[in-house]
Amino acid sequence: MSDLIVVSLERWDEVWRRNQHLVAGLLREDPNLRVLFVEPPDDPLYALRRGARPEFGHGERPVGERLHTLRPVKWLPRRLDPGADARIERSIVRAAARLGMTDPLLWINDPRAAGLARRTGWAALYDLTDDWLAAERPAAEMRRISEGEEWLLARAAAVVACSPELARRKGGQRPDIAVVRNGVDTAAYRSPRPRPADLPSGPVALYLGTLHRDRLDVDLVVRTASSLRSSADVAGAAGAGEGARTAASLVLVGPNALDDADTARLRDAGALVLGARPREAVIGYLQHADVLLVPHVVSAFTESLDPLKLYEYQAVQRPVVSTPVAGFREAAGGLIRIAAAEEFTEAVHRALTSGATGSDPLPAPPSGAHPSETADWSQRVAEMRAVLDGVMRV
Known part of the structure; x- marks a missing residue:
């Protein structure tokens, strides 16, 4: 394994979730691994509507020796800017190029990011942590989630689920889902x-x-x-x-x-x-x-x-x-x-x-x-590394 781009549903910050624990463990175990961790895009207009302080993203930013984060920006609602997702995808590709990542593996948490895999042709791992199709979301967003998940389940090089129930629900579309559960330090x-x-x-x-x-x-x-x-x-x-x-x-x-x-x-x-x-x-x-x-x-x-x-x-x-x-x-x-x-x-x-x-x-x-x-994160890191190594060998 060498280069990995993680398209996450959460920021890399002080509140660690599944992705951070797994990525940090993989970096410890593999001295050749480099990671670009893509955080959810900032949405300044939405922040202003909620009375929050707007943020405006950032380019690739070093977090560790072999770990960078990237936070794109969505400037306008998609109904006003149909090209928003394409621009975000291009910004990720440019950031990867600046880091010298020419053929990275994509690790996708957010099914709405399926377009990045389609655009680049890079091999993708789809990591299912929630059944977003069972959540309550606006109709337009639900369509994007559904379309992205359908594409990823059909075409991703590997699919991982955090629970047996998630694997069962999606098994009709993808029978070879690996289960990598959560853990604790x-x-x-x-x-x-x-x-x-x-x-x-x-x-x-x-x-x-x-x-x-x-x-x-x-x-x-x-x-x-x-x-x-x-x-x-x-x-x-x-x-x-x-x-x-x-x-x-x-x-x-x-x-x-x-x-x-x-x-x-x-x-x-x-x-x-x-x-x-x-x-x-x-x-x-x-x-x-x-x-x-x-x-x-x-x-x-x-x-x-x-x-x-x-x-x-x-x-x-x-x-x-x-x-x-x-x-x-x-x-x-x-x-x-x-x-x-x-x-x-x-x-x-x-x-x-x-x-x-x-x-x-x-x-x-x-x-x-x-x-x-007794489920330590070190055990989960080993399980995820086995899945990633299997994709890289193909």
């Missing part, structure tokens, strides 16, 4: 960290992940946060005996993709919305939580996922309360409690009163642990 997550300064004192119920309505059940989080905030009054009225509840803070850690109205509802209910934290810092938040939460919607979209937080939550060995979503449902038992939405808040209260506290030392994973408790 086990050693880092098992190493004790200090309590973050902005984590509230007292018991904490914590959610780690991007706040997005595709996954997060905002109404459920609002109900749970409100109940936890009012628990002190309930406990006072009930006395110290049966019926008393532990007052706690509900904390949300991760990039916030919710609109202002949803964010305000969460804060009004008493939730602490901390925003994104660097990958090394999030470990401390998880270790010092009393209960870890998965208040996700149960939908065709979430059923396709292999949640990264499953591995991260399991690594720190804290009690977990989750709605019956894929991944957590299969790992239920021990520290993981599954609760339907109507039972979720009460299950969080029970976990707070019966589980380990965030001040307790990290227990060792039990013998016979679920595979998600």
Whole structure:
């Protein structure tokens, strides 16, 4: 393997996701590998409409000795500028040429980037991390996703899925899909960290992940946060005996993709919305939580996922309360409690009163642990490298 262009759905930043873990591992394992990591295009007009600060992309930028990032710009809506995607594709080709990449392998996460493979003829790996056809998107965007995915499933040199369910769903169009699941940096997550300064004192119920309505059940989080905030009054009225509840803070850690109205509802209910934290810092938040939460919607979209937080939550060995979503449902038992939405808040209260506290030392994973408790990223890197090497040999 020599040159790799990753067309990602996320930026290369301090919040590490699947791509960053895999790419960093591949760079460590292969001293001849060079990577151009293409981030989602900036959209200045859309940012202005949302009241956000517009950004204007950047050319190839070194992140490490053999790793560069590139962020194109989409200047106008596609309905006004039908050539927007072609211009973005040409900017990627020019950046690759400046880096001396003449025949790279494409690693495509975003099916809307299929045009780059069509334009260049470069061999492509399609890495399926979500079933975007099961998400709620505008009709025009859904057409682009559908057309791109159909092309990639038919013509990509290899296809990888992060979950068996994704491989099953797409298997009718592509029977040879390899499954490379998510993982965790086990050693880092098992190493004790200090309590973050902005984590509230007292018991904490914590959610780690991007706040997005595709996954997060905002109404459920609002109900749970409100109940936890009012628990002190309930406990006072009930006395110290049966019926008393532990007052706690509900904390949300991760990039916030919710609109202002949803964010305000969460804060009004008493939730602490901390925003994104660097990958090394999030470990401390998880270790010092009393209960870890998965208040996700149960939908065709979430059923396709292999949640990264499953591995991260399991690594720190804290009690977990989750709605019956894929991944957590299969790992239920021990520290993981599954609760339907109507039972979720009460299950969080029970976990707070019966589980380990965030001040307790990290227990060792039990013998016979679920595979998600021992799935290190190094294993996933080896699996992905085998797929990539197979493509390069063709």
